[in-house]
Structure formats: structure tokens, C-alpha cells
Amino acid sequence: MPNSTIYSIAQKVGLSPSTVARALRSDGVCSEKNRKLILETAKSMGYAPSASARSLRSRKTHNIMFCIPDLYNDFYFGMISGAAEVLEQNGYFAIVCHTASSLKKELMMIDNLRARVGDGMIIVSFDFTKPLVDAMNSCGMPIVTTNIVENPPERLNFDTVYIETTEGIYIAARHLIAQGHEKIGYIGGDVRTYSARQRLNGYLKAIGEAGIARREDYEANGGFTRDGGFVCGARLVSLSDRPTAIVAANDLMALGALEACKAQGLRMPADVALVGMDDTLITRVTNPAITSVRMRQDDIGHIAAELLVQRIKNPDKERSVIMLTPDIVIRESSIMAGGNL
């Protein structure tokens, strides 16, 4: 059906193609009489402008590619909708691309960007390895990342908005300390990864500042999985000198830890208090609901989109790096009064 063009319309109404084109765009100059005629004719002929012809000529697609490593994770929803909102306001359309954390796909997306599938890209990735960073750097198109690159080359050609992970865990631990806890266990990840080190540092900083001595037996590596959280949680709470509170470096591990506590018949938060991280749906479903650190996904999306729009308008502007600070959403798992199993 959509096979009519400005030419076929022009022929039908007896005007030139350029007049038709002008009439069709809201901004183009055209007499009211002709515009009305043209619009009606276009409609009756089922006219739809060709996106490729338009963007070939105008060098604009009005699309923004939004690359997500894992759609199966509600962590990214807020980011997507935060960004989409801003993008729409600026006349862009967000194309969500699922990269499944695969470098190959990520590189493919960069190629698509270079092929002008979109006018710019927001990319979320677990690890910005050298090949990816190089591809992004040399691609010559506006890109915004939502993580900081750990060992960046001397010059990065893209903007970044990120949230302080270290601070997030710090806040979680501080919250527990403020509740009077002094024996605080920590379930994190493999410290060979940057992200896991950042988080552990947040924990260490908080207990250090509170004058609490570090205890190796209070630290565990749960691998960011629910099972890992369960195993580590079980181990922590079966220590003879049991921690009275646990910080888990993500909600999945917090869930595992919660289950471990229940399995051992411990009341939460009365016997063990718990804080997770990411503020995902899980935290609202468990019983007790889990206090969690909110990583401000919506703000990240918002700001990423704004940075991108600015960059498209002004490709030569200085690189922006914006840091956000997390906050904590307090639920039943960490509050002394009114807890139940």
C-alpha cells in the first residue's frame, strides 16, 4: 500500500513534486489551498514518506540506538523509560537493541551506528574492553556510556553518566551502622573484577570510618547470583559470632541471603538485618521486603539522553562525565521495629 511518492501525488494534483514535498512537511511554505488539497490526496493515496530516502538526503534518522546487555533484568527498565522520555521530547525515537552482553553484537551495533541506523547511541555494557572502547572511540558518531571505563586510553570521544557504586555500598553499610549494628557481614563478588572491588571498598570504608575492625570471615564472594547469596548467607549466619546484619552487593544475592536466614529459622530483621543493591522488583516481592540501594536508573537514562542530544547538536563540545550518587530505599529487612519472618 505505501507505494505512493511525492511524484505520484504531484501528478495527481497537477503540482510539482517539490510543492508536494513542502506541503507535506509542516514547516514548508505552501499556499493553504494547495496544502489542503495535497494533504487530502496524500491521505487518500496512502502516502507514507520513505524513511530511508529522507535520511539519505537529510543525513538524519531521528533514531537513537539504545544498547542493553540484558533485557531480562528490570534494572534497565527505568533507564530505558527515562531516556525514551527525553529523546521523544527532542524528536528522537529510541530503538532498543539487545546485545546479550556479547562483544560481537556490541561491535555489530557500533557498525550499525556507523551505517547511520541511528543518529547516536546510548550503550550499557558490562565490560568496556579495549576492542569495544576502540570501536566507540573511532566511530565518529555521538555515543554516551552509562558506566565509567576502567582503564581508558588517553582520549575518549564519548560522554558518560555513571553512578558511584562504591558509594552505594557505603551508604548501605552506613545505614546498618546507624541502626546500631557493629557486626556486619558482606556478600560481594569476585574481587578480580573492577566492579566487585569498588563495592567491597564501599563496605570497608564504612566500617573503617565507624571504627569497626575488618574481619575476613565476615566477607564472602557470592558471585552476584542468588545461589551464591544463599551459600554465603548460610555461612555467615552459622558463624559462632554471627553478624547481626548483612550487606549484599546486589538484590539477587540479598534474596539468597534472606532465604538462608529463613532456612536457619532466623527472624529478619530482628536476628539479622539485610540490605541489597539495585532496588529491583525482587525487593518488593520478598517477605520481609528488602531494603536496597537505588542506583537511580531513571536519572541515568534521563541524563544519558540529554548528554546525547547535546552532543548531536554540538559534536565538538567538551566531553562530559557526570557522576550520580545512589540513595537507599528502606524496607522491612533492615528496620528494627515491626519486622517479621
Place this chain on the structure above:
Amino acid sequence: MPNSTIYSIAQKVGLSPSTVARALRSDGVCSEKNRKLILETAKSMGYAPSASARSLRSRKTHNIMFCIPDLYNDFYFGMISGAAEVLEQNGYFAIVCHTASSLKKELMMIDNLRARVGDGMIIVSFDFTKPLVDAMNSCGMPIVTTNIVENPPERLNFDTVYIETTEGIYIAARHLIAQGHEKIGYIGGDVRTYSARQRLNGYLKAIGEAGIARREDYEANGGFTRDGGFVCGARLVSLSDRPTAIVAANDLMALGALEACKAQGLRMPADVALVGMDDTLITRVTNPAITSVRMRQDDIGHIAAELLVQRIKNPDKERSVIMLTPDIVIRESSIMAGGNL
């Protein structure tokens, strides 16, 4: 950076643009020597083919638009990945479009499809109202829906793959009946909606077949929300003649019902058995884990993609309507042995 074209490359290597174009496409005929030269030159010049030029000329984008009403719902993940897999195998790239259940956005997406942003569309929508169905019908592009249209006009121009909702609830109730339950409560939705009526019918069919009399006080409208499930669940289990099992028409309501049972100190499944629907993540997080009807999202995605690919290859083929039958994933909430609170 990606500003080199086949012309600039042709000039540099001293060959014609068409030779360059042929060399660049893997299928094009070209001497090995020249191809090598061209490929190297293209790489050194940072060449990236223009997606819009290519698709303007070839009338193909190799994109498929995948419209989802609610990204904040893991129900659709399986569908997306199931479809993406098939699409990728066929050389297509899935563009995920978030319509947020808004008719306006859905119509916008149809317009984008008509503008050839993609070669076809898979659309998931809560309600295929007349304006939407009309737009899809007259758009002249390949479309696949994953729901059945309730009151279709005489002729539909798109393929459909859907899952029998009625059957899903039927299976859920049958499962409970097979466990020996005779007092089975039902938490559904507003029967003014098609989907809620379908589900209720599944429940009625199952108990009818089992010779169990219908009891109005065993049927509740939970509005498909967690809170609704809680209220209805609480009401059901406080009946003097308490049901020993509950079918909830989605997992959110099942969660609410589970919480209501716990709140009343009832053991699950010993005192009350429970089955939900949709097999979302929730079911694995609760304690006990909730038995749920799996709506075979991955298969739906798979088949939708296959139907679409076929339709693109052969636009004139007969309309296909494929019906899938749900199955049930049995977890702790409905099995007599080994249940705990």
C-alpha cells in the same frame, strides 16, 4: 569518520564504484586481487555502508520492528529472545519498540513501518481496538500479532500466533483437581474484558468436567494486580468453608494470594494450594515457589518470527493463525508432599 563512500574508495584504488560495491558485498563477483585491495582501502578509510542508501535502493532494511506494550515485565523477555534468535538466523535485526500500551504510539509505529523503518513487524498489544486493527490491516506491510483479535473485521491481512488462555486456566484447575482438591477458589479479572472472560471459562470448564458445583463465593476479581490478589485471597481463605486450593489468573495475583495465606498463618500447600499463570520470575522468588502456567513466550516469539519471515518471502500467502497450548510448571505451592510455609 564514516564519510567515505564507494566513490571515494573507487577513486583511491583506481577502479569503478560498482567494482568497489561488488567487492564490498561478500556475494558480488570480483577478482581476488582487487577485492583484497578494496577491502583494505575501505578499512583504512573507515568506510561504513550507508544503511539508508542501501535500503532506499534495495527496498529492504533487514530490520524487524518488535512492538512491546510493557518493557517492565519479564513476560515479554522470552518472546523477544525467541523471536530475535529466528530473525538473526534469517539475516534480520530486531528493533524493540516500546509502545507503553498507548494507542497513539502503536499507530506511530505502524506509520514507521509504512515509512519502511523495518521490513515487517511483530506487535504485542493488550487491546487490538478498531483503529489499530484498521491501521494494521491497511498498512500493506507484513505484520504478525501475538494475540487473537476479538471481533475481527471480515478480512485480516496479518498472521497471528497466540496461546489459548482459556486452556491455561483449565490446565491449572485440572492440576489441582488431580491433586484431590474439590474446593477450588478462583481469582480472576474484570469479566467485562475478553481476556478475563476467557480465563474464567477455563476455570468453570475444569470444575464442571470434574462435577464440582460452581460457587459464586469462590470466585473473585483481583484486577490482575498484586493488591487485588491479596484482598481476594484473604477473602477466600477466611470463608468458613475455606477453599483448599486457589487458581490465580496471573502470577501477580498469585503472589498477593500467597501473602494473604501467610498473613492468616496458613501453610502452603498443606492448608491452601496455589497455582498462578504466566510463569514469571516472581514464581521462583517466593517461598514456597509458585506453580504457574507457562504461556510459552519463547515459542510464541519463535513462531511469530517464522511467520513473519515467511510472509516477507511470500506476501500473497494465505493468512496463518497458529494456536499454542500452554503447559504447567509445577513448583512447591501446589504439591502436597514437602510443602512448607
Place this chain on the structure above:
DNA sequence: TTGAAAGCGCTAACAA
């Protein structure tokens, strides 16, 4: 206010 003409970068005949 309208029209003519050129060209965005590619593909696809066809000819050499």
C-alpha cells in the same frame, strides 16, 4: 508561492 534540477550513496541492469 511554485518549479526545475541536482544529488544523498547505494544497487542492479546491462554492456564492454
Place this chain on the structure above:
DNA sequence: TTGTTAGCGCTTTCAA
């Protein structure tokens, strides 16, 4: 195997 040519449908000068 390579080159020539003619568009795909639009936007964008420039001229009328």
C-alpha cells in the same frame, strides 16, 4: 571481471 548508466524518494538550493 569490470564499467556505465539509471534510478530508489527525498531534500535543498536556486530561479522563476
